[in-house]
Amino acid sequence: MNSGIENPAEGLVGHETVTRQETDSMGSISIPADCYYGAQTARSLIHFSIGSERMPLEVIRALALLKKAAALVNRELGVLSGEKAGWIAAAADEILAGRFDHEFPLRVWQTGSGTQSNMNCNEVIAGRANELAGRERGGKVPIHPNDDVNRSQSSNDAFPSAMHLAVALALHQKFHPELDKMVDCLRRRSQEFAGIIKIGRTHLMDAVPLTLGQEFGGYVGQLELTLADLRDRMAPLLGLAIGGTAVGTGLNAPAGFGERVSAKLAEWTGLPFFSAPNKFAALASHEPLLSVSSSLRNLAASLLKLANDIRWMGSGPRCGLAELLLPENEPGSSIMPGKVNPTQSEALAMVCIQVMGADAAVGFAGSQGNFELNVFKPMIVFNVLNSIRLLGDSCRFFRTYCLEGLRPNLEVLRSEVERSLMLVTALTPRLGYDRSAKIAQQAYREHKTIREVCVSDGHLSAQEFDALVRPEEMVGDGWQG
Structure with a gap:
């Protein structure tokens, strides 16, 4: 479908209307004169001006790194001159440094193989390399985007290799360190809260006591489990499709x-990338990325519980649980003065739900490989990278603006323990289940404490009750941070 943009120069805000002509196998097309990209990028801008989601820069830089490695290997294998390889590598380095981010305007919603983004990268590298070689910007001489930059490759092996590179690097360089900080913060808060007794809840109803430290220790355990799983699922990502070419x-x-090529990428990144042993599987299916996506979904489930628990415990300040005093970061209402809301919990919860939805999309896309190629690649990598970015960012802000500053409301916590009906559980070895249940029901009806009913009705003396019901001895060990 034609988007109505007849000239790519008219579809890009900020570009001069001066154009040059570029050609590809479809013929000639006008290109903004100051752009490095070529004809295939321009055609994609016309035919796929869908939405506003651009191909993630992580993928673009992964492609540039791959093209640099390919050029140097092609030189070593004698299929590309040293001079051409040098120009290609220099242009790729400039892309990696972020110099030409604006040269990659293509949408995610394009050809399902990622061919147009692969060619976008080939064209920009060739266009800049030709300028470095003393020629005009763009063009195909002396560096040709297909014959030189894409030599020994196909989009069908280059793009999935870039997908794995981009996701593995995003996890290793930014995501895992951020989530480790989150776990460290929760572990530290758990240790700080180790001596604070509170009432537990099951089914959203009062249960027996535990410590606030134990409760936070549960969050640590959840996140540690899901992060260990995510790290395990990184290993298959390190296998690259490069070398498989078209099918x-x-x-x-x-x-x-x-x-x-894989060896060079491993050397440069510090991650043990290797050539995937089964190139047919590497092109036709994306189980490693589906596996990472499902692990991100599991992590989102753990974080959603954390976010909801924190906002429940912080509810109030006078008519909710009010067990935690949350940081007051910004006004919470445009009509109710003085209102402050658990906004960090809400933001994290929304991100978690978004990630769960994205995983469903990734799973369906991953099931759509036909014969030798899956053609939902841009959508898969976009969603996985977006989930990584959203979870990493929200965890950083949630840690900084919520977890680090929240405080236990000791007065409320102490009062809840004293008023809890479930303290009666400590009496069942002495009084039995049925008798203890009647005491709890009476205390609830008469708005009394368990202690008051036991003493007033002669079930136990005050001294006997205090000896049997000791909340600090009811919490056990559970988890030691």
Whole structure:
């Protein structure tokens, strides 16, 4: 479908209307004169001006890193001159430094193989390399986007390799460190709250006591479990499709090309990337990314419980639970003066729900491989990277503006323990279940404490009750941070 943009120069805000002509196998097309990209990028801008979601820069930089490695390996294998490889590598380095982010305007919603984004990268590298070689910006001489930048590759192996590179690096460099800080913060708060007794709740109803530290220790355990799972699922991501070319056979790639490119990427990134042993699977399916997405969903489930528990415990300040005093970051209402809301919990909860929905989309997209190629690749990598970014950002803000500053409301916590009906559980070994249940029911009806009913009705003396019902001895060990 034509978007109505007849000239790419008219569809890009901020570009001069001066154009140059570029050609591809479809013929000639006008390109904004100051752009490095070429004809295939321009055609994609016309035919796929869908939505506002651009191909993530993580994917673009992964492609640039891949193109640099490919050029150097092609030089080593004697299929590309040292001079051309040098220009390509220099242009790729500039992309990696963020110099040309504006040169990658293509939408996620494009060809399902990612071919147009692969060619966008090829064209920008070639356009800049030709300028470095003393020629005009853009064009195909002396560096051709297909013959030189894309040599020994196909979009079908380059793009999935970039998908794995982008996701693995996003997890390793930013996401895991951020989530580790979250766990460390929760562990520290758990230790700080170790001596604070509170009433537990099951089914949203009063239960026996535990410590606030034990409750926070539960959050630590949840996150540690899901983060360990996520780290385990990184291993298959390190296998790269590069070297499989169009359908997995490696046609037009020199022997050892995929192994050498993977080795360079491993050296540069510090992650043990390797050439995927089954290139047919690497092109046609995306189980490693589906696995990461499902682990992100599991993490979102753990974080959603944390966010909801915190906002429940912080509810009030006078007509809710009010067990926690949450940081007051900003006004909570445009009509009710003085109102403050648990906004960090709400933001984190929304992100978690978004991630769960994205995982459903990724799972369905991953099931749509046909024969030798899955053609839902841009959608898969966009959603996985977006989930990583959203979870990482929200955890950083939730930790900084909520967890670090929240305080226990000791007066409320102490009062709840004293008034709890479930303290009667400590009496069942002495009085039995049925008798203890009647005491709890009477205390509830008469708005009394368990102690008051026991003493007034002669079930136990005050001294006997105090000896049997000791909340600090009811909490056990549970978890030690």
